[in-house]
Structure formats: structure tokens, C-alpha cells
Amino acid sequence: MEIITTHVNTDLDGLASMVAAQKLYPGAELVFPGKLSRNVEEFLALHKDTLKNVRNIKDINISKVKRLIMVDTKSPGRVSKLKELFNLPQVEVHIFDHHPGRRVMFEARWRLWSPWEPVLPY
Numbered sequence: 001m002e003i004i005t006t007h008v009n010t011d012l013d014g015l016a017s018m019v020a021a022q023k024l025y026p027g028a029e030l031v032f033p034g035k036l037s038r039n040v041e042e043f044l045a046l047h048k049d050t051l052k053n054v055r056n057i058k059d060i061n062i063s064k065v066k067r068l069i070m071v072d073t074k075s076p077g078r079v080s081k082l083k084e085l086f087n088l089p090q091v092e093v094h095i096f097d098h099h100p101g102r103r104v105m106f107e108a109r110w111r112l113w114s115p116w117e118p119v120l121p122y
């Protein structure tokens, strides 16, 4: 399976980025890695019918994930348990992040889209 996630304490740009990423990966499931920010909780309470397919990390069988799409962060340390996926050789990692900042170590099978850094080849 393919999953789309963002950072813990998910904020509105994280949530919006997840929804946008699903346009690029229509078969991927949206997964929250942990706690939500209060404004995202309030937004979801108001719009639960439009975003009813977002899954909780507890409902995901990590061993079934073949591709991880991570948005609004490029730090594996910010996705709680989903961090494990970065170490699995069978998992392809696609990262979309708009934040400038310290470069993290990337592996060849990870791919980053950022306005601040060149797109890395496979």
C-alpha cells in the first residue's frame, strides 16, 4: 500500500498538503502519524464528512507499506512510528516540503521535492 503522512501535531498546512498529495497519488491512504493541532481537530470536527477516510497510525500495518509520501516536513523524526519505514529497503520514500533549513541525510531511494533544494534522482 501507499500512504501519505505529515508531521505530528499536524497543522493546517500539513493537512492541506496531505489532501493535495492525494491528487498526485490517488491510490494512497491518508494517515495521521499522531496528535493533531487543535485547529486541525476543530476543522475535522466541522468537515468530517469530506475527510472521513483519514486513517490513524494504529490502523496501519506498516509491513504492507510500499511507498511513503511525506509532506510538510523532511524529517523522519517527526512522523512518530512511521519513522521505521525510512529504514526498510523495500519502501520508496517521496518527500514534499516547503521549509528551508538544514539538509537531512537522504538515501538514494528517497526522493525530495523542495523549492530550496534540487530534485534528487532515483
Ligand SMILES: [Mn+2]
Binding pocket: 011, 012, 013, 014, 072
Ligand atoms: Mn506544518
